[in-house]
Amino acid sequence: MGAARVATGTGGPAARSVGFRTVLAVVLLSGAALVLTGCKPTLQWSAPSPIVAGTALSGSQLNADAGVPGRYFYTPPLGSPLDAGTHDLSVLFVPRDLAHLEPVTATVSITVTAAPAATGAFGARQDYAVPNAPQTVAIGDLDRNGSPDLAVANYYGNQAAVLPGTGTGAFGPRQDIATGFQPQAVAVGDLDGDGNLDMVTANGVYSTLSVFLGNGSGGFAPRKVLDIGCGTVEVQIADLNGDHRPDLATANWNCSTASVLLGAGDGTFGPRTDFAVGAQPRVLTVADVDHDSAADIVTANWSAGTVSLLYGTGTGTFSPKIDLPAGTNTSSVAVGDLDHDARPDLVSTDEAAGTVSVRLATGVRTFGAATTYASGAQARAVAVADLDNDGALDVVVANWGVNTLSVRRGTGTGALGARVDRPTLRSPTSVTIADLNGDHRLDVVVADAWSDAVSVWLASTP
Numbered sequence: 236m237g238a239a240r241v242a243t244g245t246g247g248p249a250a251r252s253v254g255f256r257t258v259l260a261v262v263l264l265s266g267a268a269l270v271l272t273g274c275k276p277t278l279q280w281s282a283p284s285p286i287v288a289g290t291a292l293s294g295s296q297l298n299a300d301a302g303v304p305g306r307y308f309y310t311p312p313l314g315s316p317l318d319a320g321t322h323d324l325s326v327l328f329v330p331r332d333l334a335h336l337e338p339v340t341a342t343v344s345i346t347v348t349a350a351p352a353a354t355g356a357f358g359a360r361q362d363y364a365v366p367n368a369p370q371t372v373a374i375g376d377l378d379r380n381g382s383p384d385l386a387v388a389n390y391y392g393n394q395a396a397v398l399p400g401t402g403t404g405a406f407g408p409r410q411d412i413a414t415g416f417q418p419q420a421v422a423v424g425d426l427d428g429d430g431n432l433d434m435v436t437a438n439g440v441y442s443t444l445s446v447f448l449g450n451g452s453g454g455f456a457p458r459k460v461l462d463i464g465c466g467t468v469e470v471q472i473a474d475l476n477g478d479h480r481p482d483l484a485t486a487n488w489n490c491s492t493a494s495v496l497l498g499a500g501d502g503t504f505g506p507r508t509d510f511a512v513g514a515q516p517r518v519l520t521v522a523d524v525d526h527d528s529a530a531d532i533v534t535a536n537w538s539a540g541t542v543s544l545l546y547g548t549g550t551g552t553f554s555p556k557i558d559l560p561a562g563t564n565t566s567s568v569a570v571g572d573l574d575h576d577a578r579p580d581l582v583s584t585d586e587a588a589g590t591v592s593v594r595l596a597t598g599v600r601t602f603g604a605a606t607t608y609a610s611g612a613q614a615r616a617v618a619v620a621d622l623d624n625d626g627a628l629d630v631v632v633a634n635w636g637v638n639t640l641s642v643r644r645g646t647g648t649g650a651l652g653a654r655v656d657r658p659t660l661r662s663p664t665s666v667t668i669a670d671l672n673g674d675h676r677l678d679v680v681v682a683d684a685w686s687d688a689v690s691v692w693l694a695s696t697p
Contacts, residue, residue: 275339276301278328285346287675288319288624291383293376294430296324299341305330306428306500308479312472313425314375314432316669319349327479329428329500340479353676355623355644357692362660363406365689367392369682371665372689375423375432376400378453383671386434387682387689388414388421395421395436399453404672404693412455416441424472424481427502437463437470437485444470444483448502463507465490473521475530476551486512486519486534493519493532493543497551510553513539513565518616522570524579525600535561535568535583542568542583546600559594559602563587571619571628574649582630584614591617591632591641595649608643608651612636620668620677621645622694633663633681640666640681640692660686 280299297309308327311317323342330336368390377384382402387409389396395414398406415438426433431451435444442464447455466489475482480500485507486493491514496504513536524531529549535542542561545553561568562585573580578596585592589612592605611634622629627647633640638659643651660683671678676694683690 274335275337276303276305276328276330278326278339278341280326280341280343282343283324283345285348286317288347288350289316289621289670289675289677290347291316291376291669292324293381294379296345297326297430299326299328301328301330301339303330303332303336305336307430308428308481308500309425310474310479312474312481313430314423317345317347319347321346325479350621350624350675352697353622353624354695354697355629355642356695357657357679358695360657360659361405361691361693362683362686362688363398363409363691364687365389365396365398365409365682366687367394368684368687369396369664369689370418370684371420372667372680372682373421373423373434374667374669374671374680377423377432377434377449379431379451382673383669384453385680385689386421386423388418388436390417390419390684393417395434395447397434397453398689400671402673404678404691406691410453412447412458414438414445414458415443415460418445419467420469422470422472426472426481426498428480428500433502435470435472435483437467439466439468439488442467442487442489444485444496446502446504459502461496461504461507463487463494465492467494468517469519471519471521473530475521475547477529477549482551484519484521484532486516488515488517488537491515491536491539493534493545493553495532495551495553508552510545510556512536512543512545512556513541513558515539516543517565518567520568520570522579524570524596526578533568533570533581535565537564537566537586540565540585542581544600557600561585561592561605562590566614567616569617569619569630573619573628573645573647575627575647580649582617582619584610584617584632586613586615586635589614589634589636591630591643593630593649593651606650609654610634610641611639611656614641615663616665618666618668619645622668622677622679624676631666631668631679633659633666635662635664638663640679657692659683660688660690662686663690
């Protein structure tokens, strides 16, 4: 499996109150009580102070308050990193008392400043024992202490391991949580709008999802099981229908489909809808590939040797797949703008050839020919991120067959620089990128399946 996931300043805009309207006030007699219906609550939201590029959004920025019980759904969601520039943050507040109060939305702006200088180099590898063939890693602040934590899908242990972060890039003793049979992927996000990150695992053999609602202190409620069928090997959390509530998308190996489950906003999900993709999808990612403000789905299809694009309508449905050739055994795919033309490009790995390929977007829903680079035997997973803070996306590949991590610097033109290899433990199967120690430089995490470990490389300072 492959996966890619990526300081509050001072002097921000003054606080303001947004989103108050009384649409309709109707006085009803209910016994001796007077009941107001049709009102929208007053939503208070202080415009956030500037943050540094790459900082994950937290409760320091996503802190709207309606003054009444309910759930908050933010776009971008909790835990999202932002690039430098000015961004809109929006919220949908859904009151608990929908009989008398209506949902309300609000938007504020945030300034994101450029990240500090970085070399793109890394310090010594740090290894953490995670038994039973760890597959993928998701990163998020599960205990709300301001430090990123690791969630790891452990295939043979039928568990997810949670390693609490210290804020220094180190991690404490792991907590093992029972999942379904043989989890192959894990994702984190706020599924129920309570401000706490939740966790979902994709359990391939039993073809299920396990949903764990977080309590904000690193613990979870008992799992809820969703039946997907067809060998579910990947799961992603994203808003797929534009209602500000998180949904689930899965890749299903046995049926060559992607499934979509629309979220109700309370941690529950509707029935799945299946969409055909190429044969035996191994990895799935969600991005707005065609810049129409609707989420699209991209899969890497192992047996077909293709990348499938499902373009979203914004309603939770998707157009029929468009397939692009991507080698013999396409093992992973990532999306990012490598040439600064404001069009997302595609980066994929071919495990059979040990290569990584870049397809630059040439227009809306069109891509040029692939440019292919040598990586390493059994190139298993790819991620894209700006490791050296120069404004150009770089490419990182985990090479299963030769136990290496390959980094190629981006030039900002779509071309990649020379490859630099770093030794991993045995059988690196995924790569995940995030700032783990709060220095505004991106760090790298790799799951080493047959070494029963997770490895961390912290970015070096200039």
